Structures are given as structure tokens and as C-alpha cells.
Amino acid sequence: MAEKTITIQIKRQDSRDSSSYWQTFEIPYKPNSNVISCLMDIRRNPVTKEGKQVPPVIWECNCLEEVCGACTMVINGRVRQSCSALIDTLAQPVRLQPMSKFPVVRDLAVDRSRMFENLKKVKAWMQVDGYHDLGPGAKVPETNQGIAYKLSECMTCGCCMEACPQFSLNNNFIGAAPISQARLFNMNPVGKFIAEQRLQPLMEAGGIGDCGNAQNCVEACPKSIPLTESIAEMSKQVSVQMFKNIFQKRS
Amino acid sequence: MSKQRVIVIGGGLAGLAATMKIAEQGMQVLLVSFLPVKRSHSVCAQGGINGAVNIKGEGDSPDIHFYDTVKGGDFLGHQPLCKDMCYNGPFVIHLMDRLGVTFNRTPEGNLDFRRFGGTLHHRTAFAGATTGQQLLYALDEQVRRLEVEGIVEKMEWHEYLGAILNDEGRCVGAVIHNLRSGEIVSERGDAVVLATGGPGLVYGRSTNSAVCTGTATTSAYLQGAKYGNGEFIQIHPSAIPGHDKLRLMSESARGEGGRVWVPRKPGDNRPPKQIPDNERYYFLEERYPLFGNLVPRDVGSREIYDVCINGGLGVGGENKVYLDLTHHSREHLNRRLGGILEIYEKFTGVDPRENPMEIFPAVHYSMGGIWTDYERTEEGLINHESPRNQSTSLTGLYAAGEADYQYHGANRLGANSLLSCIYTGLMMGPGVVNYVKNVDQAAEDIPSSVFEKAVQEKKERFDQIKAMKGKENPYALHHELGELMIANVLIVRENDKLEKTLDVINEYEERWNNVECVDTQVWTNPVPSYINQLYNMIQLSKIITKGAMLRNEFRGAHYKPEFDLNQPKDFKPETYLEYYEQKQNGKVNEDSFTPEHMEYMKRFEANNDKWLKSSIAQFKNGQPDITYEEVDTSLVTPRPRKYD
């Protein structure tokens, strides 16, 4: 009997501007493999199915436990983390592609700096007075903690943006994750002191108004963050703020 | 003097905390990291962070935390540092709360605390099952804010290759490798902080993340810095075997009644549920009737190892044992252990509520790291203004976090690492700034030839690496190194094996010369870096192995059966304190102790006289040269630990 194998097709691209091409690899089957362990096997012996020696495939990864967000890619048409993509649950050949909403760096690695820049826009941080001893923080009810904890699990992976029809390489839509982060800080007992400043960028071009309500984001989020709920909540806050702005201008 | 700045390498908890504290004092910071700092290894920590806040009114205090820490570390930790860290524990937790960490709460809205290994108190603050991730995000957010304010500059996708030393050997900058363009450049800095994390990848697979190679600290060692306590590597008893990583299965699975067993009959291939109870060997329960499955980490790891390696009883003939929760109902398990059971299911595809989990011990944490200094006060705390704090033996080069060596002694207490990382980052800030303000020449004013020379050296090294056309695949060689270390320098250490291992590592160093640089493209090519890192991992594996070979004792995580002091079963640590007091008073009444206890206490003392010392590795003639240094144990008298 022929030995059992795993067949993987990978969309490769040498640099930002070069064109892409596909390569197929066939590696011996091991039970309990995931996409990353296969990429590691390929790296140890980077030879295509046709027997051609090629450079190892480039991808991003770090924690391998689905908490760092690094290893996101499109696997059999679905955006997800490759560390938690188990081979035994995937149809073969397994097709790996880089995310399409971010510029490709090389092979499966993309440049997600846009996401980090957007976190700056919404001031996704606490405006504390200093890092010295100022005693305990504010008390927080358990229920609020529960919601906040869920929101703060966002690992800036980009799945919600890859799945979003409004978010593209060529526009400036802020995307679901930073909107949800603005909600997180605006609900904090101290964070809310600068809530208005977080709403401002959401009112501008590329802000929350660009959301088309397709609701793909919440489906794609590996952390099951209630993104549509966050968008609804922030839309509400933005509307109130707009109203206030008009009122202030008039008076 | 020209404008000055500090370079921080690494943006895990330690690096981000240092960046914040240094920037807060008006000092410019350049923060360099392999990958976006938000994706650092610190995200992996699940359990929590220690601080004696005493929310539960149990009489907990920083002093008790301090005692638990040094005892847990088998007295090899530097006591003034441990004490200062524990005294700052409540402050660190309150600060993190103010920074927005979504810690679990009590009904009154206070921070909630849980119990962790090595203590009797509820001292561990936690945020769901992702405490490390939550802490890291809070610091990442502050650094982003400082970036917008213009006082911090970030260089992500950049690798630190080495310190730049001026003619007097003072660190005045760093050689940095752009991981996308491939360029190698110099950055001037009046001080450089290495907060580059631990070295789990020396063992190939561990519970650590993919970038934890220890390459930065090893490069400092190769440049002459001292490396401390390298042989002390913590092995966690329960990890999920995997081809890419050994993922941690939290201690709480056993805390909630998980039972560890193997089939009694070697090679019994029946599915676990078909093996009747009397044919199962619940070895921890049988061997430790009192503590059962909840024996301490080091004991658990040793017993699992014994059953698989010496007893040949591993499940399916492989190195794994069952961790069984199936005697509990699904509802109960979901309520108590939901988060961690989901992790098991996600990564193995097996439902641990229906089938026993399969686990084996794995390399988890390095107590050792780059040697660093400190200045203590009269009361046995730390003078936070001192430029000596966290300084390596190379002037101007600092280290913090898992990269340093002096807080956790021979064995780290659970949930103390997140504390030590944030604490060291914050604590060192004022001292680093004082150091920088007092250097006689700003890095900016140092002749460019110093920097050009350092860059040239690294460029030449990388040119040589890129031209390597040997026969070995570097990734495959790394795999071999990892398997060698796992087989020989893990839980049970034996001198003949360690000696042979050192020979094999030296052969690997030879074989390293024969690797092939399997990718020659310039843009975003990780292979040359990896080959360089592999070289450093080979050097570090020598520090670990040689340190383990030379340390002829059993202390904490370093277990050498040959040198076990064989504590009498009925011995109590208090007996030793009595003896010690009599000795301090000038005369020991030997008749007040049983002869067996007396003999043991003498063995214990003689062993401490010889071995209660930090091991210090320095790079000499291509090998680690190991010497020993005194440890400050002036605050709590070292005493025997008891394990059952």
C-alpha cells in the first residue's frame, strides 16, 4: 500500500510587487498534524511534489495557541489561524493563500500595520496619570468585566477585515476590530472620560458610516467577539455625539 | 551633550514595562522587536500573576509571598530582589488594573484572586484563561500612546544581532537586522536593554513560542557577558504532545480532580475506556497517597518520566500518560474548566470530556539567563535609583524579564514570572536613566567608525552565512539538537549522558559549518537569521548541558538522582531551624536530634556550602567556562524543602 500523504497547495509570491504562483507539496502523513506542523515539515525538506528544490515557504507565527494572531491565512477558502487548523478536518489538497485585504510581504506573510495604525486613531488605551503607585483602580461589576474581557481578547489577527466586503486594499475603512476596541475603552469607568475623542475618528471618512452591515465579521472572528453588537453600540454613541456636536455649534 | 536615548530590545511584558518607565522620565526610547510587540510570547500565559493583595482576608502579606518565592526556588534566588519584587506585587497588580486589564472580579467589584502552586493563599490575579495576553495588551496600548506622543519609536520586524561596544568596552548601541529588507545597520543608544524572553527552542519543541530562541542573550554571552544558572530549566508535568509545539495543559485540570494513569500492562493497545479500573495504574495516587495527582510540578514530571522511560508503560508504547477527567459530568467540566478543555479539543480534535487527555512533561521556563547586578538597601530591599540594577556585566547593557537569572532560583513558582517581568521592567527604569545621564560621552558623539566596524563584522558574518552551500538543512539540524536535549538534559540528569551530550553538541557545532542557506533571496528571507540563531542555540545548549553536568547536587528543577541527599521520611524542616539556631548560639546539642536526622542535616549543610551558589558561564576558547558565585541569602535561612 502506498504511504499515506498530505497534499498542500500554496500560493506563493516573492515580494510585494511580483506576481503570484502556486506550488504543491506532498509530505508523509502524521496523525494530529496542523497546517503549521506541515509547513515546518516542508521547511525541513523544501521540495515540491514534482521534486524541485525551492526556498522554504514564508509565513508568520509565534504562540501556536491561537492567542497571538500572527499565523492568520486563508485555508481552503476560509480565513483563520493556521495553528488551529487540523489537517484531519480539512479537505485535501489543502489550499493555503495569504490574506487578500493586506499587502503581501512574501508568500503567506502580509503587512497588517494598517490595523495597528487604526488602534492609534481610536486611542485604544487608558489615559493614566503615570506609572507610579496611585493605589487601586476603580471597582468594576462582574457583568461589565465579562463583556470587557470578551472584547479585550481581540488579537489583531485581521480575520474580520478579510471577511468584510467593505474593507479593501484601496480604501480607508477602519474595520470592525478597532470599532470594538473603542467600545471596550469607552465602557471602562476611567476610559470613558475621553470617550468623545474615540468617537471623532469613527465619524470621519472611513469611519463607522462605511460599515455595510454584512455581518461577515462576527462569523469570521476566531474569538467569537460580538462585533456586530459593538458596531451597533458605537453607532449609537456616534449618533448621540453628532447630535451633541450640532447642538454645541448652534449654541 | 547631544540628545540621548535608550534602546529596548523585545516587547514582551518586561520590554514594554521598561519602555514605559524610561519614557515616562522624558528619555527617548527605541523599541526593537522581531515581530509586532503585541504578538510577543507573553500572550501565552494563562494562569495569572501573583501579588499579596490579601483581598480574601487570609492574612497574606508580601513577606509571606517572599518566603514562598525563595523556598519555591530552593533558596537559589537573590533575596533582596525577591523581597523587593514581592513588596511591589500589590502595586504592580493595581497598576495593571488602572491600565485597563480585565481582571476577574468579586461580587463587590474587587479584583478576584485564585490559589496557585507553592502557596496556601489566594494570591493570583487572573483575567479569564488569558492573563498574559491581557497584561501584554495593556502595556502594548500604553506604548502605542507613547509612540503617538513621540517619545517612543518602534522598529518591528527587526532583529538585534549584538551590542556595539566602544574602546572601553561600554555598550553604546546595537547592530540591528531589518528582517524584510535584509539590511544590517547600527543604532546608537546610551544604554541597551535586552528583554528578549526565554530560550525554550533550544529544546526544539516546548511550551514556548516560535521566537523563543534565546539568541539575543546568547549573543551577549558570546560578546563576554556572564550567563547565570543556565542549567535550571523548569519542566511542566502536563503538556499536550504536538509536532509543532507542546501546548500547556494547565495544572487546574488536576486541581479539579483529573487523574493520571497508564495501562498496567506494557503495550496494552485497547482504547482507554475499555481498560477496566483494576488494570489501570494510577501511579501518582499509589506513590503519593497524601497529595495524589496534585504533587508539585517537579515531582509530577519526574514520576511521569519514570513510568514511561524506566517502566516502559507509556500509552501505546510512546512517551505519554492519560490525564483523565471523564469521571465528571460534561456540565461540571464545562463550568469548572471550560476554557482549557476547549484548548485541548481545538488542538487535538479529541473531546476531553469523553476521552482521557494524553499528556507528557515539557520544557516550560528558564530560571537562568543573562547575569545582572543590583544594589540592595540596609533593609534588604532594592535602591531603585541605582544604575547597577539589572545591569549585565557589560557596562551599559541591561537585561530584564525571562532573559535575566536572579529571581526564581532553582525553580519558579507558578504566576511569579509575569510579576517578575513587569516588576523588573518598571524597577530598572530610574536606574537606567541615571546611568545614561552620567555617561561621559553621549552615544551620538562617539565617532562613527565604532559603529561602522560593528556593522561591518555582522555584514561579513551574514555574507558568509548566505554563501553556505553545505549539505545540511538548518531546520533539520535544529530538530536533532532539540531531540538530543529532550532525551538527555530534561528531567533526570546523569553525568555520563551529559558528558556524551556535550560531545554531540560539539559535533553539531562542526556540522553547523556544513549547513546550506536554503534561501538566497534578499527580501524577507528568514533563513540567514535562522542559521545564525541556530549557532547561538548550539552555544546555549552547551551552557545548559555543561552547567548541569558540573552541578553535582539535586536542587529544585535540577534533579540528579546520584546526588539526592535522601531526606529521612520523618524529617521536618523545623528540625533544621532548631539545629541552625543552636549553631548560631555557639553550641549544637547533638543528642537533641536523632542520629539519622543529624547525619542528614550535616549532609544538607555540606551540600549548601558547596552548591548554594549561582553558576556563571563565560565564553572562553569557544566553550562555556563555569564558575560559582555567592547568593545573598541573608534574609531567610535556607532550609530543607519537603515534598510530600
Ligand SMILES: Cc1cc2nc3c(=O)[nH]c(=O)nc-3n(C[C@H](O)[C@H](O)[C@H](O)COP(=O)(O)OP(=O)(O)OC[C@H]3O[C@@H](n4cnc5c(N)ncnc54)[C@H](O)[C@@H]3O)c2cc1C
Ligand atoms: C504556555 C505558558 C504559560 C505560562 N503561564 C504563566 C502564568 O500563568 N503566570 C506566569 O507568571 N508566567 C507564566 N508563563 C511564563 C511567562 O509567560 C514568561 O516567562 C513571560 O511572559 C516572559 O516575558 P518576557 O517579557 O521576558 O519575554 P517575551 O514575552 O518572550 O518577549 C520577548 C520579546 O523579545 C523579542 N525578541 C527576542 N529576541 C529578539 C531579537 N534577537 N531581536 C529583536 N527582538 C527579539 C520578541 O519579539 C518579544 O517581543 C507561562 C509561559 C508559557 C510558555
Ligand code: SF4
Ligand atoms: S475582532 Fe476578532 S477577527 Fe477581528 S481582529 Fe480581533 S480577533 Fe481577529
